[in-house]
Amino acid sequence: MTDTVLAQVMAELAGLEDPNARRINEKHGDDHGVNLGKLRALAKRLKTQQDLARQLWATGDTAARLLATLVCRPKAFGRDDLDLMMRQARVPKVHDWLLNYVVKANPHAEELRLLWSADPDPVVASAGWALTTDRVAKKPEGLDLPGLLDVIEAQMKDAPDRLQWAMNHCLAQIGIEHAEHRARAIGIGERLEVLKDYPTPPNCTSPFAPVWITEMVGRKQSR
Structure with a gap:
């Protein structure tokens, strides 16, 4: 070239x-x-x-x-x-x-997911969490979902914006895709109140995890 x-x-x-x-x-x-x-x-x-x-x-x-x-x-x-x-x-x-x-x-996506998720740079860490969210939805085998919820519960509230957004997405995805963890995921969202007041346009789903989870599960059940 x-x-x-x-x-x-x-x-x-x-x-x-x-x-x-x-x-x-x-x-x-x-x-x-x-x-x-x-x-x-x-x-x-x-x-x-x-x-x-x-x-x-x-x-x-x-x-x-x-x-x-x-x-x-x-x-x-x-x-x-x-x-x-x-x-x-x-x-x-x-x-x-x-x-x-x-x-x-x-x-190398899985190797990078593990490398980035714990990175001290919150922007890099957000990429690791985004890859984890993808696995929660598509290939959850081998993931420690209770452990992920533990980390989210402990760290999401005070995380920088982009990392917080990625962790919140992971929280919602766990609640949407895995019924056995749904109540806990909703409970974490309700206690932390992350993105509770985020301005959401009409006809769009709120990023507040309890609302997001409930709406998406309802859509799945109505199909």
Whole structure:
């Protein structure tokens, strides 16, 4: 992959910059102004290019890093590659796309889940908890669900925002997917009151775990 190709792609990203989109994105902590639909269209045209993906990531530019997660080969990254990338991914959307589009498709995902969950960096730890939540829903075998509830009960109330959000999601997922732990999960949510007053748009489910659990279980039962 030549520097010329990288320069062409970066120029194209710059051409997609929209000041209005940037203002909206910055409210969510995302420092870019590229419409994500247009970004996905560019990725579809470029197709998979692992070398380009690495070069895009190395620029440190948010739009470039988002594009990198779409044109890379997730399984081509080593464990240490992804560990470093996650520690570099401070922008929420980059963090989210790296986790969901790359890490979850990588064979080192479980190893990284264990590594990150106890990390002292709360942003990195939130990635570990997000991977745990995924396992709670899809592959709970081998997970210590009571132990996870113990940690959530002890630590979620005072956790920094992104880590707190990830732990709360895990709490809700345990309650939704595992009836034997549902009452305890709801009880923890009621006692801690995390996100109880979070503003929720009409027709959206509240992130307050007791409400979230009850609503999602009700939906499942009504199918």
